Amino acid sequence: MKTNYEVYKMMKLGFSSIGTVNGVRCLYSYFFLPGFRRISTSSSSNEGNTSSSSFANFLVENLGFSNHQSLSTSATLDSRRRVGGAKLPIDFNWVEKAESVIQFLKQIGFQQNDIRKVVCHDPQILLSRVSQTLIPKIKVLNELGLSGSDLVQVIVGNPLVLRRNLGPAIHAFRTVLGSDENVVRVIKISSRVNFSHAAKYLIPNVEMLQSYCGISGDKLQKHIFHRPSIYCMETNSFRKILIRVEEKLGISRNSAMFVYGIQCVTTFSDKNIYDKYEVFKSFGWTQSDFMKLIRRNPLCLTSNEERIKDRLDFLINQLGYKPDHLASQPPFFTYSIEKRLLPRHKVLQVLKEKGLIKEDYHLLSASVLSEAKFLKRFVFPFEEVHEVYAQLTGSIVESLVAGRIKGQI
DSSP: OOOHHHHHHHHHTTTTSTTSSTTHHHHHHHHTSTTTTOSSOSOHHHHHHHHHHHHHHHHHHHHOOOHHHHHHHHHHHHHHHHHTTOOSSOOTTHHHHHHHHHHHHHHTTOOHHHHHHHHHHOGGGGGSOIIIIIHHHHHHHHHTTOOHHHHHHHHHHOGGGGGSOHHHHHHHHHHHHOSHHHHHHHHHHOSOOOHHHHHHHHHHHHHHHHHHHOOOHHHHHHHHHHOGGGGGSOHHHHHHHHHHHHHHHOOOTTSTTHHHHHHHHHHOOHHHHHHHHHHHHHTTOOHHHHHHHHHHOGGGGOSOHHHHHHHHIIIIIITOOOHHHHTTOGGGGTSOIIIIIHHHHHHHHHHHHTTSSOTTOOHHHHHTSOHHHHIIIIITTOGGGHHHHHHHHOOOHHHHHHHHHTTOO
């Protein structure tokens, strides 16, 4: 038996008169009868299976989906329509809608691969009405200054922008961030912005945070750019987050680290934080040491337990630092061991052994330097460390020296 999609294609080609194609007469006649949707059986589950199969076939033939991708995406569509209360199967005119959507997206710069990514994420987009839904959304994004590849990038990154009421959310972001350029920036860098939540909660959350800890708008913008979803959560939940930063992490609302604490507690549960504490404890840290480190920089907890173990092993067992000293040195927990701490430690070690720098020069002081300043001060002047640094970083020091001579570094 032919699927709805195959019959629809026959009808579009003109196979509509009775007896034109074997089997079409019955199906075409049923299209005008109340029982048409029961093509194969009166069972509603079979109706859904027929529509799912038709949609999957469409994805393969029109967007280059693999069979596995098409079936998975079709199942996602069915699931989301059920959750939304939509009746199955899909209306018979869905093919025409889907073809119109694809044609429209190609007209505004989408390649087939872009459309496939959008549909994988949100298959319901193919059931949208171009004139009533898509064109108004694209107009709003165009007015913000998004067009061409930037527009495609935004939609591929967050396809739901084409099925949400953007106006109120854009107004909220514009109010908080101050310009359309900043609104575009936050939309481009985040694929998880919930626009309905942003419209409702962003402004009250920002106002509450500013009254709570006194952070300036300019400083807050940086954090919103980094994790906008945090500031778009339901306001009562956001209030609990602020309280948790003070009570669980011990970070004062007057501390510059308070906003970083928000990022920490929205990422990790109390159990996650406790598990990380247990790792520190296994290396001789007290709870006081652990809390001191968090208060100085809560982002020290962003690594998983295994990486924390590796870091503590390097700092304590290999370099000989004590927990109470490390607790006041958070940069040791944010810089990469492989790319920064280990290479710079080895360079300083060689220079000290050869008497080229003072014995009491600390690794932390060298670690906080930018790459260019570290090279200029500790690598370029001393051929003795060129090979050491090159082996540990993969850099070709001679070319770096040449670049320095030419004024590039």
